[in-house]
Amino acid sequence: MSENNWKYNAKEIELKWQAVWNQLDLFKSEVNQSKTKYYVLEMFPYPSGRIHMGHVRNYTMGDVVARYKMAKGYNVLHPMGWDAFGMPAENAAMEKKIHPSEWTYQNIDTMREQLKPMGLSIDWSREFATCDPDYYGQQQTLFLDMLEAGLAYRKNAIVNWDPVDQTVLANEQVEEGRGWRSGALVERRELVQWFFKISEFSDDLLKSVEQLANWPEKVKLMQKNWIGKSIGSEIEFQLENAPDGFPNLNVYTTRPDTIYGMSFAGISPNHPLAIFLGKNSKKISAFISDCEKIGNTEAAIDTAEKKGVDTKIRVVHPLIKNKSVPLYIANFILMDYGTGAIFGCPAHDQRDLDFAKKYSLEITPVIQPAGQMESSTRVTNTAYTGPGTLINSDFLNGKNIPDAKNSIVKHLENLKIGKTRTNFRLRDWGISRQRYWGCPIPVIHCESCGVVPEDRQNLPVLLPKNVDFSTPGNPLNKNLDWRQVDCPKCGRQSLRETDTMDTFVDSSWYFVRFTDPSSTDPTNKRSADYWMNVDQYIGGVEHAILHLLYSRFFSRAMHITNHLPKKSKEPFSALFTQGMVCHETYSTCTFKIENATGTLNLGSELRGLKSKSKTTIRFMISKDEFVVFKPRKSFAVGETITTADGRIKADLVAVENEWHPPEAVTETQHSKDQAKSLISSGAPVEVGGSIKMSKSKKNVVDPIDIIEQYGADTARWFMMSDSPPERDVEWTTSGVEGAWRHIQKVWKLTKDILIETSPEDNKSSEKIRNSISELEIARNQAIKGVTDGIESFSFNKAVAKLYEFTNILARSLAPKEYKLTSLRTMAILMQPLTPHLSEEIWSKLGNREVLLKQEWPLWDEGLLQREQIILPIQLNGKKKAEISVKRDVSNEEIEEMILENDKVQKYLNGTKPRKIIIVPGRIVNVVL
């Protein structure tokens, strides 16, 4: 064997094994009732154009799990597809004059080719994109079934309108009052929209969260909060001088116990009564349109005053004789929560208190905090919302809040003006999008028949090929060729629905489609029954609410419409949310100057370096020469800057901050205080904190470059090694090099062991026997450590165990046969993480069959510890000594040894210990 054959050429070896796996079709999965299935899925990517490090991390994790489960003997399903509808394709169409479809499929091709070198154990035969007519056609079938089942409906709704993307956004897609994609301030508009009746499942979605044992607590909590259940009562109030058609007012409250503290009532500006009153009152209609303008941004809400207009209508207090309170239209009341109307109890609700103070309304405390005298119950600027005793409340006086609630609800029920009602924060899911690149909603609007579902035999309703993106808005509206169709019911010329579905619909059932992507129905029940649920789902925490909640809804809806067996009510048995991939940022400041005077002939651009306390501007003349201007805390455009010696002056005309990619910056020097600088110009760069890789900050490392340079195994190993998977990981060059070194080390170790020749009688010496035992212990510990690590999603710990095992094996004096056994184990244990290297080692060890088919090893509990162990001895809880004992030594013997121990005797100083606590095999504590 020549030296050359042993050089580890990652690229060559990785390609070789990928070809072998491919040829053997190892990752193809089929229904096999005799084997236990395991469905592992990573959230499928949006085909943006290139694979990024976040994908690498996500898919490596999934792959580790998939390969481990394969080795454990499961029938594993590990598919991949593309979440391919969405706005970037349309933006590309507008900017680059390329058809969204073409753009999308090109990106998919690129990304598929970029994923393949990673050596993922994916069943590519199941691949599809959500923009494939076959997929979205099946989605249209689902839609029609949901329409029939009453789970999809149309209603007039005030919607969040994104003026930049010219589309409607779901509440979930509005972040801090801005569109989640465009970042534009969202406006309110009234439109007829399609909705899914997710609210029908509010209670079930909430209750079932509890049963998701293998979901992160954090995600479960977020889901619960989002659904937001509250139990309260609806109370009917009589109105005085209300217009015809509005005899009374229904109000929702969670605090019926505070009804005696009511001093006003309020309705939302969108309340039907408010709108009616607006028709006859300029003041009211002006107020309503004012409210429309105020956005729901965080800032707007924070600063928005509580405002209202008095309707002059009086609300009769149902329990206090001859008492009535004013009815206001108030800006802080939401139409789509509860009944859109409230009663105000200023003493015990902060918003009501703010409002009451502004309009000088009565404030009557009705809850007295525990331990306070009645006289000391004063009203301040803070409403009291804690526990206490009822006061000023007639028959409720003296009761605590829960008892008062019970009594008042019963009382109101008897009077037939109140009933218990549960409210949810969760609203129905608006799915209409005024966009081209999405799944068309398969209905037709007929003048005589109304909304008519498309005939199923006409599905899929294909997106038209000809689209014009030259004007804003939905291109489908303008495409009359496509829009004009005959009504399926009466045959009259009608118009197609031009709304397409929210792309979250596409991703709400793709995991079911993977179980049989070629099925002529949305699902093949036999396959779905076998493969569902997803046993392990892995993805970013940013989908903790929307995507997961919608998918949970879809599973329920698909069960009702007979597309899924009941056991799939919860689609994801286990969920893991991984952290982001971060990197340092590098920036320079460029200062532009004019009118430079002095002895040097300066150009017009200067580099600056900012630190916490000061900014230094220096003009680079060459790599080593520069002119330094007087440092200051900050510089402003328009200032005149001078060098310290005053010889050069210049006017600062612009300051530009510029980000630089990692490859443009010098490596860390071997000294702490040596700053990083630009390779091109030598200009110093400011090193910023490690944040999520993003194009805008240019702190991106392209995975393809890394795989080219080091190989996929190195990238995979590093990704799994540094941080716990749920946390963010910082991508560092030195870390990657460390991973690469380790791969080389394992390879060299393989070589060394294989060419080793050992003498025959080498087992006789005690030293060798100890080595054998030590290696066996390390091997068993590695099996346990790696198995536990993978099972518990602590890949970093699995990696650490493999490092340890490698180090011990590399130094071991055990004979060759033992080392070979260890090497075999190591190849199997490393296989999920570094599949190519492991296969190569496996074949070098003389195995004919691929490593992938090898069974996962088991460890021997008896071989995890040496016979002779070190037992630490604590004195009053502090470690002071240790003794070496046999593993199965008795407590009596230990006690004897301890009392004889020099150190212990020194501390005991002739006295007897008060107590000796022995934790077998772990520790001894002597209490003095």
Place this chain on the structure above:
RNA sequence: GCCCGAGUGGCGGAAUGGUAGACGCAGCGGAUUCAAAAUCCGCCGCCUUUGCAGGUGUGAGAGUUCGAGUCUCUCCUCGGGCACCA
């Protein structure tokens, strides 16, 4: 404002209530080399000490315990989610 979560060396991070700092990165010293890279060996929390050794140490303070990074309470800092939801 409400609800979560997290604070451990220079850094990423280990630690069923039982030897704090596994493993990796960075750093330091040595071997090898004409030299460097690569590789190998050793050191590496802080303070005192030439050394032996001793003290101290997991954001701060208290508590439970034979024993606390881990459990309880209070506080501080950072991160995340929700946010006029009656």
